[in-house]
Amino acid sequence: MINIQDMRDTARGLLTKKEVRAVIGYRRSTNGMLAEPVVITDPAQADELIWDPTCFHNLSLYLVEDRKFLTHVRKTADAPIAIVAKGCDARSIVVLMQEHYFERKDVYIIGMSCEGSGVLDERKLAAKGIRATDAAFDGDDFVFATAQGEQRIAAREVMADRCLECREPFPKEHNAVLGENKTGRELNAPFTALHRFEELDAGARWKFWEHQFERCIRCFACRSVCPMCYCEECVVDSISFPVTGQTSAEEKANRVRWIERSATRPENMTYHMTRVLHLAGRCIDCNECERVCPVNIPLRLLNNKMEREAREEFGYEPGASIGGPSLTASFLDTDPGKFIR
Amino acid sequence: MTKKRTGVFVCHCGNNIAATVDVTKVKDAMANEEGVVFSQDYVYMCSDPGQNSVIDAIKDNNLDNVVISCCSPNLHEKTFRDNAKMAGLNSFTCEIANIREQCAWVHKDKDEATAKAIKISRSAVRRAGRDQALEPIAVPVTRKALVIGGGIAGIQAALDIANAGVEVILVEKLATIGGHMLQLSETFPTLDCSQCILSPKMVEVSRHPKIKLMTYSEVQEVSGSVGNFKVKILKKPTYVDPELCKICDDCASVCPVVVPNEHDLGLTARRAIHIPFAQAIPASYTLDESACLGLNPVRCGKCKDACDVGAINYDMQPQTITEEVGAIVVATGFDLYAQEHMNEMGGGKVEDVLDGLQFERLCSASGATKGHVLRPSDRTVPKEVVFIQCVGSRDPAQHCAYCSKICCMYTAKHARLYKHHVPDGRAYVFYIDIRSGGKGYEEFVQRAMEDDGTIYLRGRVSKLYRKNGKVRVLGTDTLTGQNVEIDADMVVLALAMEPSKGTGEIAKTLKIGRDKDGFLAESHPKLKPVESVTAGIFLAGCAQAPKDIPETVAQAGAAASKVIGLLSQPTLSHAPTVARVRNSHCSGCEMCVTACPYNAIHLEHGKAVVNEVLCEGCGSCSATCLRAAIEVKNATALQIHEMIEACLA
Numbered sequence: 001m002i003n004i005q006d007m008r009d010t011a012r013g014l015l016t017k018k019e020v021r022a023v024i025g026y027r028r029s030t031n032g033m034l035a036e037p038v039v040i041t042d043p044a045q046a047d048e049l050i051w052d053p054t055c056f057h058n059l060s061l062y063l064v065e066d067r068k069f070l071t072h073v074r075k076t077a078d079a080p081i082a083i084v085a086k087g088c089d090a091r092s093i094v095v096l097m098q099e100h101y102f103e104r105k106d107v108y109i110i111g112m113s114c115e116g117s118g119v120l121d122e123r124k125l126a127a128k129g130i131r132a133t134d135a136a137f138d139g140d141d142f143v144f145a146t147a148q149g150e151q152r153i154a155a156r157e158v159m160a161d162r163c164l165e166c167r168e169p170f171p172k173e174h175n176a177v178l179g180e181n182k183t184g185r186e187l188n189a190p191f192t193a194l195h196r197f198e199e200l201d202a203g204a205r206w207k208f209w210e211h212q213f214e215r216c217i218r219c220f221a222c223r224s225v226c227p228m229c230y231c232e233e234c235v236v237d238s239i240s241f242p243v244t245g246q247t248s249a250e251e252k253a254n255r256v257r258w259i260e261r262s263a264t265r266p267e268n269m270t271y272h273m274t275r276v277l278h279l280a281g282r283c284i285d286c287n288e289c290e291r292v293c294p295v296n297i298p299l300r301l302l303n304n305k306m307e308r309e310a311r312e313e314f315g316y317e318p319g320a321s322i323g324g325p326s327l328t329a330s331f332l333d334t335d336p337g338k339f340i341r
Numbered sequence: 342m343t344k345k346r347t348g349v350f351v352c353h354c355g356n357n358i359a360a361t362v363d364v365t366k367v368k369d370a371m372a373n374e375e376g377v378v379f380s381q382d383y384v385y386m387c388s389d390p391g392q393n394s395v396i397d398a399i400k401d402n403n404l405d406n407v408v409i410s411c412c413s414p415n416l417h418e419k420t421f422r423d424n425a426k427m428a429g430l431n432s433f434t435c436e437i438a439n440i441r442e443q444c445a446w447v448h449k450d451k452d453e454a455t456a457k458a459i460k461i462s463r464s465a466v467r468r469a470g471r472d473q474a475l476e477p478i479a480v481p482v483t484r485k486a487l488v489i490g491g492g493i494a495g496i497q498a499a500l501d502i503a504n505a506g507v508e509v510i511l512v513e514k515l516a517t518i519g520g521h522m523l524q525l526s527e528t529f530p531t532l533d534c535s536q537c538i539l540s541p542k543m544v545e546v547s548r549h550p551k552i553k554l555m556t557y558s559e560v561q562e563v564s565g566s567v568g569n570f571k572v573k574i575l576k577k578p579t580y581v582d583p584e585l586c587k588i589c590d591d592c593a594s595v596c597p598v599v600v601p602n603e604h605d606l607g608l609t610a611r612r613a614i615h616i617p618f619a620q621a622i623p624a625s626y627t628l629d630e631s632a633c634l635g636l637n638p639v640r641c642g643k644c645k646d647a648c649d650v651g652a653i654n655y656d657m658q659p660q661t662i663t664e665e666v667g668a669i670v671v672a673t674g675f676d677l678y679a680q681e682h683m684n685e686m687g688g689g690k691v692e693d694v695l696d697g698l699q700f701e702r703l704c705s706a707s708g709a710t711k712g713h714v715l716r717p718s719d720r721t722v723p724k725e726v727v728f729i730q731c732v733g734s735r736d737p738a739q740h741c742a743y744c745s746k747i748c749c750m751y752t753a754k755h756a757r758l759y760k761h762h763v764p765d766g767r768a769y770v771f772y773i774d775i776r777s778g779g780k781g782y783e784e785f786v787q788r789a790m791e792d793d794g795t796i797y798l799r800g801r802v803s804k805l806y807r808k809n810g811k812v813r814v815l816g817t818d819t820l821t822g823q824n825v826e827i828d829a830d831m832v833v834l835a836l837a838m839e840p841s842k843g844t845g846e847i848a849k850t851l852k853i854g855r856d857k858d859g860f861l862a863e864s865h866p867k868l869k870p871v872e873s874v875t876a877g878i879f880l881a882g883c884a885q886a887p888k889d890i891p892e893t894v895a896q897a898g899a900a901a902s903k904v905i906g907l908l909s910q911p912t913l914s915h916a917p918t919v920a921r922v923r924n925s926h927c928s929g930c931e932m933c934v935t936a937c938p939y940n941a942i943h944l945e946h947g948k949a950v951v952n953e954v955l956c957e958g959c960g961s962c963s964a965t966c967l968r969a970a971i972e973v974k975n976a977t978a979l980q981i982h983e984m985i986e987a988c989l990a
Contacts, residue, residue, distance in 0.1 A: 231968045
């Protein structure tokens with residue numbers, strides 16, 4: 001069981017000694033029980049930090065934002081930035097370092113073990129008809145403050161699917177870590193949700209996705225929230241084509257428009273397929289894309305599919321090690337090459 | 342920008358294309374394409390009149406680029422790009438639409454094949470419309486060659502190259518050059534002594550001023566490309582200074598360790614410190630580290646004490662030597678298929694069942710029995726010997742599918758040698774077919790049957806086992822339909838040849854392909870038999886396929902002449918269709934660096950940089966890059982986009 005005060009002390013210590021220039025963490029939002037991301041630079045702010053079942057955001061996104069900002073203002077960082085990271089978040093930081101987006105010395109990881117539980121799935125809580133104003137971890141339970149008083153619910157009843165299926169709730173890559181290492185805990189078998197979906201036949205699955213992509217409004221929230229979608233120019237998006245001094249007139253005139261701007265089904269499908277392929281071997285299943293989707297498209301199914309292929313065909317786990325090879329850039333002589341036969 | 346004027350030329354390839362694709366329809370469809378101002382078909386576009394028509398059409402119609410719808414670019418891309426150049430165009434504005442291998446040859450339905458041929462041609466037209474004029478990259482050439490493998494193939498290749506005045510590095514894994522040929526007693530079809538014809542060549546190698554001989558060495562790493570390879574060679578320590586060694590044998594006589602002698606295929610023993618055989622080149626002893634009692638710390642040290650001249654140095658370290666060469670010949674040879682795989686032949690566990698090379702060592706004057714044919718179990722003269730052909734060869738179900746080519750001949754030779762050693766003995770040969778194509782070969786087999794009275798039985802052996810001090814061989818004579826049982830004193834198996842151990846690793850190191858049986862793949866089975874699929878790397882000897890000595894020597898000479906031809910050019914021209922980085926898009930993630938099979942990309946100030954000389958334009962980087970920040974010239978994202986569009990339209 002994590003004592004929140006320990007996390008606050010760690011953050012305060014780092015800021016006081018100026019070992020880091022900021023701490024990215026969570027604080028209580030003004031909107032009810034939910035946590036929201038916060039960047040603190042003053043040791044006095046450390047007491048604002050919280051740790052509860054609503055800390056679902058993958059904060060590594062803000063490391064990317066920080067790096068983008070520094071590049072934009074042409075500055076280099078004078079000290080690392082600290083970040084509160086769950087097991088999954090730490091893996092996404094590893095992927096970013098694997099891709100040299102920043103270096104290990106640029107980040108101070110305050111690892112938070114999810115121990116035996118994980119984060120809340122708001123939809124599951126709403127389905128139970130519970131309206132809470134506060135949430136807290138308590139062993140295997142979540143404790144909610146409601147108008148009717150305190151309500152205790154077994155965590156696994158309202159936990160996010162990804163947490164139920166998580167194999168590594170402990171942040172392996174860290175500078176400091178809080179909580180016990182309960183790696184290997186099995187709540188649900190990996191890819192349970194995917195397996196359930198794949199019980200449908202191909203025709204039914206196609207229909208399902210046709211329906212889902214019909215609904216996509218191309219708001220790009222999934223892309224904006226994804227720490228792996230850090231490209232300056234997204235290949236699906238010709239609007240943000242960056243024009244620099246070296247861009248030739250020919251290039252400007254001939255930029256490729258792989259996807260049209262209109263949010264029609266085939267275009268939406270191409271967008272999501274491209275995204276899922278670009279995330280293969282990089283997505284660490286933080287599921288922020290699905291969480292932020294305003295029309296509730298189950299994007300996790302797509303990302304999970306790629307993750308399972310990579311694991312089963314190539315024994316590849318994204319975010320396993322900083323120096324490890326990336327999935328799509330490396331070739332094994334033992335490649336089964338099944339798709340070709 | 343004015344519209345480009347494109348010409349399309351559709352080839353019938355005799356009936357190769359025309360039988361399945363309506364060529365006239367393709368031509369007409371292309372004439373209607375946007376930008377196409379000229380479209381023509383012809384029965385053989387690559388013939389002289391065909392080529393001239395391309396040149397004339399370019400000039401007459403003022404074409405900017407051309408598309409030839411014909412066979413694979415592997416065959417005639419160069420031909421037609423040369424035509425384009427002759428007509429005054431940049432040769433890289435000529436594109437090939439492959440409507441033969443990728444269309445006519447793989448389809449049956451003419452309507453569908455025609456529709457596909459139109460799509461392929463149309464996509465090539467769209468690609469050509471955006472082709473940039475490119476100039477070939479001139480690359481300087483390192484006038485030095487590397488030969489890997491010191492058997493007869495490597496020796497011959499090294500000598501031929503060196504005699505043309507080009508420096509050669511000859512790398513051999515073992516302590517001496519000579520290879521398997523050195524283990525043979527006599528050679529077919531003339532029965533001349535193998536060692537007698539090979540030793541002079543070995544000496545010539547060791548004395549040749551242009552040859553740097555590196556024995557007990559292995560190629561570890563190869564980078565670069567044709568004309569400029571960088572090679573890392575590991576020289577293993579022999580612990581004996583060859584300059585000082587007097588080959589007096591004092592060291593070996595005090596060495597307490599006895600291990601099987603590989604040179605005699607285990608029929609004799611050697612010490613840990615040994616010389617493979619008396620005429621070894623270089624003439625020096627080698628201390629086999631794996632057999633020695635211990636060097637660090639020194640456990641025994643007797644050999645060092647025994648050496649009067651102080652040639653033995655226990656502190657010798659492995660050395661890595663870096664060399665730059667312009668071309669490489671791979672001659673890594675063969676190994677026999679292991680007896681252990683052949684359960685019906687006793688699986689290597691039945692005494693007095695030998696393989697062909699062991700029998701050679703029995704016949705050889707320098708061999709285990711000093712040239713007397715004695716069977717290993719009791720050292721008596723075998724009176725009945727059974728020779729079995731095709732052991733492991735021509736058996737796709739269980740062993741090797743291919744014919745090992747030389748076994749028919751060497752079995753006949755073995756039978757004859759045996760009869761010459763033991764005139765009152767009886768020799769049986771089990772065969773499936775006798776394949777004796779070659780100058781003087783058929784006559785040689787006939788003499789084995791007629792002059793030497795070898796009994797040839799057409800059939801396979803089903804089983805053999807030890808009984809009453811003999812080897813009982815059960816087989817069938819399919820010509821008489823009778824089962825045959827022979828109590829043989831000795832059995833000799835003509836085991837299949839397979840690529841030598843380590844061929845897989847060297848192929849990987851050199852990035853050259855292998856065929857389904859593991860032999861090194863030639864670039865074209867008929868027209869490029871000594872070229873590997875990688876430019877500047879050539880093949881010689883049994884590493885490429887089973888072959889006999891004359892063929893090996895001929896192939897080694899051919900590989901040498903290719904090397905000499907290549908290295909006689911002052912510069913090489915490298916295709917300019919290489920990768921290009923769009924700096925504004927590059928995030929420096931290094932994925933292209935990992936993906937590049939040619940080590941042609943590195944990072945500078947956080948951005949990818951392509952070494953154009955090393956880049957082969959394979960496109961791996963472009964496929965890996967998530968940001969479309971790297972693409973191959975004349976195969977840009979825009980071109981590929983348009984090609985896809987043309988196919989889907």
